[in-house]
Amino acid sequence: MMTWWETLRLALDAIVAHRVRSILTTLGITIGIAAVTLSVGMAQGATASISSEIGSLGSNLLTVQAGYFSHDGGQPMDPSTMPTLSMEDAEALSDPTIAPDIAAAAPAIQSGFELAARDTSIGTQAEATTPAWLAVQSRTLAVGEFFTPEQYDDGAAVVVLGSNSASQLFGDPGAAVGQTVTANSTSLLVIGVLEQSGGMMSTDDLAVIPLTTYRDRLSWGEEPIGAIYLQATSADRLTQAHQEAAALLAGRRGAATSEEAGIMIVSQQSLVQAMEQVTNVLTLLLGGIAAISLVVGGIGVMNIMLVSVQERVREIGLRKALGARRRTILAQFLTEAAMLALVGGALGLALSAGVAWLVTTLAEFPVPVSLPTVLLALGVSAAIGLVAGSYPASRASRLAPIDALRRE
Amino acid sequence: MTATTPDLAAGPGASEALPVLQLRGIWKTYSTGTVHVHALRGVDLDVHAGEYVAIMGPSGSGKSTLMNVIGCLDVPTAGQYVLDGEDVAHLSDNALADIRNQRIGFVFQQFNLLPTQSAWRNVELPLWYARVKASERKQRALDALARVGLAERAHHKPGELSGGQQQRVAIARALVTDPALILADEPTGNLDSISTADVLGLLDELHAAGRTIVLITHEAEVAARAQRVVHVFDGGIAGIDEKAATP
């Protein structure tokens, strides 16, 4: 038996002796490993950016909505029996004696608005709500003020714009305050512009007005409340706040559960979990497809090892004639196959690191290639080499010395 | 082993005159489908320690087959082969590999050098399998090359050497483990007369140093160097020429 170092040197010699063939063989593994690490990295990058996105929306925010969402397969409903939310629901939810873990509740009606300034007009999302909205949504103002309880009670004709809407209408968000915009021929005074919320799920195309103003001047008929935003007293009271809201709303409707009453309460965390599930499936799917290419690469190594054994039958015969034991021959060919695959894996990692760097810098989309991924990729490529090499290697080691020597 | 077969693998106490190689009724049959080729048909042969034996015979008579059996490269279909007091049939695959490695040096008609390796790397090959340390391996390989007169060609690859030089590298490889038995299958078959003289001179030296040599050849003048010439014909031994006491 030779030492491991000598076995390695021998394998390296054989690989270098057939340079071109070795490179072509490792190409399969290289591409496979690069595909796996890149797709896993991309999926992980997507997961990370989505979670941080949702996390930035506020971790103690709950959203209550009404409507039948699941079990009955979306059959059309009689509008008179459709579950709805009301101002009284919002008032009850903000009562600390009934729901001690809910800090504040902000009812809101969402609708599309056509907003016109002096020379432009834009379509934007309007939120008609109460002064509590700002705190509940964890938003702050870039310039100006949010509407006060007094302005709310008076149904004042004021509006707070999201930063995108403000810059679209007035060029510069700072210039918006004090200007007038028109919605459905109602003039509204811009009293503030919200700080950018940032992120992909942008909520910067927005116009926030008092709910009273909306009901008095902008809506036709009695529109029901579309959503109630709830702020838990703290992030770790979120579950309790969720339960209290569910129990309260179900109780008010004489139903056993909030689901039965047609009420859905969504937390940011459940959104995060749902998104993570989606991206996990994505990771598996992408990784799985890439893994197939890795298997194809492994078959390539096996094929070349078989050819290599065929080509070197005389060499094997000679080595056996000179006293090589079966295990020594086996070790030699296994090492060669593993090394071939490892070199391919290392090249694949280098390739994926390069592509990841390019994507990160050019597309500003993070593609993390983590150490566990690297180690796993190298381990997998070595394993592929061993599996792919074991059949040819054991065939080589079993040859009778004279049969091998005599072959041409 | 049946009772009628004499036990050749004599135990301790047997005299030192016991032959190193004892072949009894060796048959080798190659079967391909329904065709059976009897390459050896019951060969009996004894070779004593330190003997120089030449095996002669026409092409296809079974010389190489016989040498492969003697060298433990092949197993006979029938018969008994006792090497150094041990019945080869009872030895494991690994034990046979060790015998080939330590007790036998092969010189093939086709040289059988690794084309990608330099001369000294080729020569050190058997030492790898003998678990010799790297530094000692290189020294012994260079010494062996010096003995065949190729010290200055140690770093050349086989392709950069003449046929005669390649065969001398092969002889260096055969003697590097210091084996008791040298088996040479037509070592001069591919060489010109000067190279032939070189190679035969080397074999003479090895014989003079006490090694047992079994040499296969077509040529009478090559066989003339041996103490004994075994004539093989159609898988059997047709006759043995015993030379008078040459040293």
Ligand SMILES: Nc1ncnc2c1ncn2[C@@H]1O[C@H](COP(=O)(O)OP(=O)(O)OP(=O)(O)O)[C@@H](O)[C@H]1O
């Ligand atoms: N693997 C094999 N399968 C079938 N027949 C074989 C095989 N090896 C050898 N033979 C046959 O056995 C016989 C003896 O072959 P061997 O190689 O021993 O002859 P040889 O005396 O060495 O001849 P040469 O002088 O040409 O080398 C030949 O008839 C040959 O065809």
Ligand SMILES: [Mg+2]
């Ligand atoms: Mg022959």
